[in-house]
Amino acid sequence: MRKFYTAPFTALLVAGTLLTPLTADANSELDEVREELNELEEEQGNVDEKKNEVSDDKSSTEDDIAENEKEQEKTKKQMEELDNKLSETQEKLRVKENEIAETEDEITQLEEDIAELKQRIEEREELLTERLRALQQSGGDVQYLEVLMGAQSFGDFLDRASAVTTIMDQDKDIMDTHMEEKQLLEEKQVELEEKMEELEQQKADLEGIKADLDDQLAEKEKLMEELELHEEELHDHKMELEEEEELLQSQEASIREAMKNAENEEANIQAEIERQKELEKQRERELQKQREEEAAKKEAAEKEKQSSSSSSSSSSSSSSDSSSSSASSSAAPVPEPTSSGKFMRPASGPVTSEMGARWGSTHSGIDIGGNGTPIVAAASGEVLRSYYSSTYGNVVYITHYIDGQVFTTVYAHMQNREVSSGDSVTKGQQLGLMGNTGRSTGPHLHFEVHEGPWTADKGNAVNPRKHVNF
Numbered sequence: 001m002r003k004f005y006t007a008p009f010t011a012l013l014v015a016g017t018l019l020t021p022l023t024a025d026a027n028s029e030l031d032e033v034r035e036e037l038n039e040l041e042e043e044q045g046n047v048d049e050k051k052n053e054v055s056d057d058k059s060s061t062e063d064d065i066a067e068n069e070k071e072q073e074k075t076k077k078q079m080e081e082l083d084n085k086l087s088e089t090q091e092k093l094r095v096k097e098n099e100i101a102e103t104e105d106e107i108t109q110l111e112e113d114i115a116e117l118k119q120r121i122e123e124r125e126e127l128l129t130e131r132l133r134a135l136q137q138s139g140g141d142v143q144y145l146e147v148l149m150g151a152q153s154f155g156d157f158l159d160r161a162s163a164v165t166t167i168m169d170q171d172k173d174i175m176d177t178h179m180e181e182k183q184l185l186e187e188k189q190v191e192l193e194e195k196m197e198e199l200e201q202q203k204a205d206l207e208g209i210k211a212d213l214d215d216q217l218a219e220k221e222k223l224m225e226e227l228e229l230h231e232e233e234l235h236d237h238k239m240e241l242e243e244e245e246e247l248l249q250s251q252e253a254s255i256r257e258a259m260k261n262a263e264n265e266e267a268n269i270q271a272e273i274e275r276q277k278e279l280e281k282q283r284e285r286e287l288q289k290q291r292e293e294e295a296a297k298k299e300a301a302e303k304e305k306q307s308s309s310s311s312s313s314s315s316s317s318s319s320s321d322s323s324s325s326s327a328s329s330s331a332a333p334v335p336e337p338t339s340s341g342k343f344m345r346p347a348s349g350p351v352t353s354e355m356g357a358r359w360g361s362t363h364s365g366i367d368i369g370g371n372g373t374p375i376v377a378a379a380s381g382e383v384l385r386s387y388y389s390s391t392y393g394n395v396v397y398i399t400h401y402i403d404g405q406v407f408t409t410v411y412a413h414m415q416n417r418e419v420s421s422g423d424s425v426t427k428g429q430q431l432g433l434m435g436n437t438g439r440s441t442g443p444h445l446h447f448e449v450h451e452g453p454w455t456a457d458k459g460n461a462v463n464p465r466k467h468v469n470f
Contacts, residue, residue: 030269031260035404042260043406047252047453055245066308073361082220096209100202103195110192117185125178192280243389244456247397250384250421251408251453255341343378343467344427346411347434347445351470355463358363364458365410365448366470373434376427379450382455383423393437397454399427407467408460410448413440 349370355363381400389395392412396419400407413433419425436443449467450460464470 012393027273030266030273032065032404033269035265039404039406040255040262043453044252044255044259047248047255052426058165078223081215082223086213086216086220089209089216093206093213096202098204100199100206103202106198107192107195110188110195114185114188114192117181117188120134121181121185142453240391240456244454247385247454250397251399254382254384255406258401279455343409343449343464344376345468345470346409346447347373347375348379349373349434349445352444353463355461363456364411364461365446366464367449368434368445369443370434370445371436371443372415373445375411375414375431377425377429377431377433378427378447378449379407380427381407381425383419383421383425384408386417386419386421386423389438391439393440395438396431399453408448408452408454409449410446410450410454412446412448413437413444415443 036250094129127128154458164224166380347368347370349368351366353363353367355366377398379398379400379402381398384399386396386399389412394414394417395410395412398409398411398418411431413435416432416439418430418432420445423433434443434445440446447464448458449462449464450456450458451461454460
């Protein structure tokens with residue numbers, strides 16, 4: 001009978017020794033969860049604040065874009081006026097080129113006419129030289145008189161006189177033509193010189209028109225470049241803000257999910273604590289009842305057999321103490337802590353560019369060289385975003401919760417992406433391959449580590465070497 005009552009009492013003592021450390025562990029875990037919730041709420045506040053800043057900046061940028069569009073309208077009018085001037089200048093250029101072509105044709109024709117005149121004059125001068133030589137040898141006009149005096153009859157005289165007159169008229173015509181063509185030659189040569197001077201002036205005018213055209217084209221190009229550059233800068237900035245806004249929304253959703261999980265965990269731990277408290281109360285009631293029963297039994301046994309009851313009671317007490325001590329020594333071990341929070345190298349290959357000042361700006365991460373090299377998650381976490389960025393090309397953002405702290409890692413310029421937004425990834429899991437997408441000058445991985453959420457101003461970016469052994 002003593003053994004029957006001693007066993008339940010021992011079991012209750014063992015339960016009591018187990019419940020105490022379990023309740024302590026639950027309270028400790030509850031404190032950790034509540035601390036994590038506080039940190040998440042703080043992160044949520046930071047994200048909300050950043051979202052408001054981005055929203056204001058985006059609104060301001062949209063106002064700038066609207067203002068830029070007004071400026072574009074003004075510039076378009078200037079462009080129209082400039083285009084009209086260009087059209088006029090191009091027409092002047094066309095007319096001047098036609099004038100030059102006509103002048104060159106006229107010069108060519110003049111040169112041909114002059115050459116032909118020179119040829120005819122030269123031939124005629126040879127003929128006249130021969131005639132003069134013949135006249136000198138015959139004594140001038142005597143030959144004509146001999147011809148007339150040698151007539152056999154009056155009719156023959158008239159015929160001879162007519163022939164002599166014809167010959168003399170021909171000589172006169174030859175001389176007249178010769179003089180006229182020599183005069184014409186001089187005029188043609190003067191005209192040629194004038195045309196040559198005119199051609200030189202036309203060419204000079206043409207160069208001036210071309211210079212005006214080049215200046216107008218340069219002015220137009222400058223206007224277009226300034227307009228397009230400003231517009232491109234504004235739209236790029238707006239795109240960056242939109243990307244940041246989407247990332248912040250993703251981070252906000254991720255933080256909300258983490259807070260929800262933490263709240264559920266808090267509720268579960270609280271429920272477990274309440275359950276353990278209730279078990280503790282039940283244990284106390286059972287122990288009290290057991291004590292009362294034991295006391296009653298002891299009292300009855302003492303009346304029956306005083307000495308035996310005292311010995312049995314002492315043995316029972318010793319057994320109970322021994323069981324209690326044994327139960328205490330076999331309490332459940334405290335769970336080991338989770339991941340230490342260390343990051344691994346995201347890819348193999350040489351470091352080609354460190355974090356810091358570069359090319360007049362700040363390089364916010366580390367570049368690892370390679371082409372087609374596998375890229376892995378530096379730590380376990382959730383894919384915040386996986387998409388194609390105009391700046392980063394194929395890029396993956398991962399949020400990590402390590403030792404109660406939020407981290408964000410960035411993997412940019414990837415050849416491809418093997419994970420999607422919202423995916424859970426494990427440390428060392430492949431994300432894609434190295435590539436040369438986006439604004440990149442060669443195949444590599446651009447890797448960033450942010451202590452907190454990612455922001456466009458890279459305010460949370462730290463040197464990856466702080467957490468990763470390269």
